[in-house]
Amino acid sequence: MARSFRTLLPLVAALVAFATSRQAPGQQPAGPGLVPNGDVAQGNIGAGDAGAAVAGAHPLQPALELAQRGLGQLRGKIRDYTCTVVKRERIDGKLGEHEYMFAKIRHEPFSVYLYFLAPAGVKGQEVVYVDGQNDGNMLAHAGSGVRAMVGTVSLKPNGPMAMQGNRYAITEIGVENLAKRLVEVAEHDKQFGECEVNMFPNAKVNGRICTCVHVVHPVPRRNFRFHMARVFIDDEYLIPVRYEAYDWPHEQGGQPVLMEEYTYMNVEVNKGLTDADFDAKNPAYKFGVK
Numbered sequence: 001m002a003r004s005f006r007t008l009l010p011l012v013a014a015l016v017a018f019a020t021s022r023q024a025p026g027q028q029p030a031g032p033g034l035v036p037n038g039d040v041a042q043g044n045i046g047a048g049d050a051g052a053a054v055a056g057a058h059p060l061q062p063a064l065e066l067a068q069r070g071l072g073q074l075r076g077k078i079r080d081y082t083c084t085v086v087k088r089e090r091i092d093g094k095l096g097e098h099e100y101m102f103a104k105i106r107h108e109p110f111s112v113y114l115y116f117l118a119p120a121g122v123k124g125q126e127v128v129y130v131d132g133q134n135d136g137n138m139l140a141h142a143g144s145g146v147r148a149m150v151g152t153v154s155l156k157p158n159g160p161m162a163m164q165g166n167r168y169a170i171t172e173i174g175v176e177n178l179a180k181r182l183v184e185v186a187e188h189d190k191q192f193g194e195c196e197v198n199m200f201p202n203a204k205v206n207g208r209i210c211t212c213v214h215v216v217h218p219v220p221r222r223n224f225r226f227h228m229a230r231v232f233i234d235d236e237y238l239i240p241v242r243y244e245a246y247d248w249p250h251e252q253g254g255q256p257v258l259m260e261e262y263t264y265m266n267v268e269v270n271k272g273l274t275d276a277d278f279d280a281k282n283p284a285y286k287f288g289v290k
Helices: 009-019 061-077 175-189
Strands: 080-091 099-106 111-118 126-130 138-141 153-155 196-205 208-216 228-234 240-247 257-269
Touching (some): 061 208, 061 228, 196 228, 208 240
Antiparallel strands (some): 080 257, 099 111, 208 228, 240 257
16 A cells, blocks of 8 residues: 655655656746746746737747647557656756656556666656556655655645646656647747747757757747747657757856756657556566555
8 A cells, every 4th residue: 555645745855856847936837738837937037028929920830830740640650658758957046967767658548657767866766657547646666765665655746745846747747748838838939929940950869860949039028938949859750859948048148048958768659558567566666566
């Protein structure tokens, strides 16, 4: 039986921080359904609104169409996949180290298994979530040390304790969720001007040929959730495999400030994942659930 999460907040925070993105305090979503808990950028706080887009084709249109094709590919042809997820975030003004996890993800029903690879402090941690199972909760356990003695804990992915200091719940992980967010952001930003877009073919992510979409909002505006973003779309699978978001420079003429980056490497699609891959009772896992 999974233990109660009520008294285990420090452990849970450590477990979910790796798999989710933190929220800067005091920020609000840029638009309904756009981002669960606020903007990436902080440099637009207190800024004015961007003007409406002028008539004609918006520079974001080609990127939006590419993202929409990828989302269609994900929904129509890709049932599941395994990959290595690499995450790096700026928290409280400090850019953290790269964090790595092996992931199994299935689209229907939405299911996630995570095994944390690095850094050493989180190595061996496991998380499993299946939509509609475990009373809607995710199960997690630490990899080693004193925290591992606590055993497996059960928590609501979007509960106030699990989401404290985090941007996304585990329910938001994966390339399909990333593709959906990219479409939402592009559709939102198309309403406004002050947007520069460039697309670069033959970019590479971990040896995979990609198209890089480079988007810049030159002037801080309340409408925009980032100053600059780079999205790398895998040319074969048409899925986003890397995303970088930057805040506006701290001073005029300064460099954009990296706020978060996520990379999906070693993606292998349609692996035939089964319920056993997302079962905490799987003997290959170490949840200790019977």
